[in-house]
Amino acid sequence: MSDLSAFPIAGRWPAQHPERLQLYSFPTPNGVKVSIALEETGLPYEAHTVAIGKDETWTPEFLALNPNGKIPAIIDPDGPGGKPMALFESGAILVYLAEKTGQLIPADPAARYETIQWVFFQMGHIGPMFGQLGFFHKFAGKEIEDKRPLERYVNEASRLLGVMETRLEDRAWIMGDAYTIADISMMGWVRSLVDFYEAGDLVGYDRLSRVPEWLDRCLARPAVERGLAIPPRG
Template sequence: MAIELWTWNTPNGRKISVALEEMGLPYTVKTVDISKDEQFNPEFLAFSPNNRIPAIKDPDGPDGKPITVFESGAILLYLGEKTGRFLPRDLRARIPVLEWLMWQMGGFGPMPGQVHHFLMQPEGPARDYGFNRYHKETRRLYGVLDRRLAGREFVATEGEPSVADFAILGWAWRHERHQVPFDDLPHVAAWYERMMARPATRRGFEVPLS
């Protein structure tokens, strides 16, 4: 039975479509058009109470019973547990994945998201202050990521990516929109190209085509 992915054309939505493709899980897409406030529809709110995409419905959850999961980080952990892929079983190996997943959820997402917000505001002192504040922090986070990737293929694991890579990639995909070129981030640039060259990842970025 296929998982239902409720999503839209956003970085957080991309995390899950990439993970589903990489894990080879069958899924169907339910678009939630946030430009039309569809995230406030009662049907969606019934299992995604924070009125944010993405969310999933898995008819074949634990013990074969259906389950719903909201919040992209929680979904990635659930899918990793479900498949046994891209989330190490060994606790010592798992800790870096959890660290970098939380790093993304707590900073490398909220900060560039604020950059996007202020870029859409009318020009003026408030816009400039907000943009400069959050753009500076976004660039700092990219610097942290670049240092982490020095001499590494992937952010938190060896040999193959982890759910942390999928989470971070969702937002790095928008680097041009939040005005962070990769010119002085060689390790991020190489990692980004490596990830985007993966056929399953590319397929994940085509969902939804909106």
């Protein structure tokens, strides 16, 4: 039996299956990256709903796992050397799961780094820019009279979608014929930009062809359909 008692978060969200990888998350664009990757790989795991609307990421137990107070985070009871390991930041977790299972990332070293490069592209650009657009378009930011912030994020989101559109020329997936963690990192954000933030018209989504087709291919995957609803919102 795996012992997770060294992790305070296991006291607030007790594990029913401590021998499995523990996921602490919520179904946001960042959170579903990890649940989708876990569903794709088939790695046994247990999901715990961390209610971000109730500020549960700012509890001492969660902060002990991720001092930045953001989902998702994991504990792998069978980490490197067979020792339990905690990890936060969705991009880092994607790379970890891919390398742990030997799935969703090329074995060739050059292609591996190219894949990680596109994950970093999502982490550094797509996520922050799309998220800010959502804030200024749909949430509290829309009350700000100065529309320059919204215009900035609309323009940047449009540009980033154009980068993706160009990348997907003659490609089914970001890395070509192989579906990888690069695709997983981006799909939730593109989906939310159009559906949840309702910003498709702002960024000219309908003028694109390859990105919408790519997103449809992503969403048609059974593991993606499952992962988008994990963990339940509660």
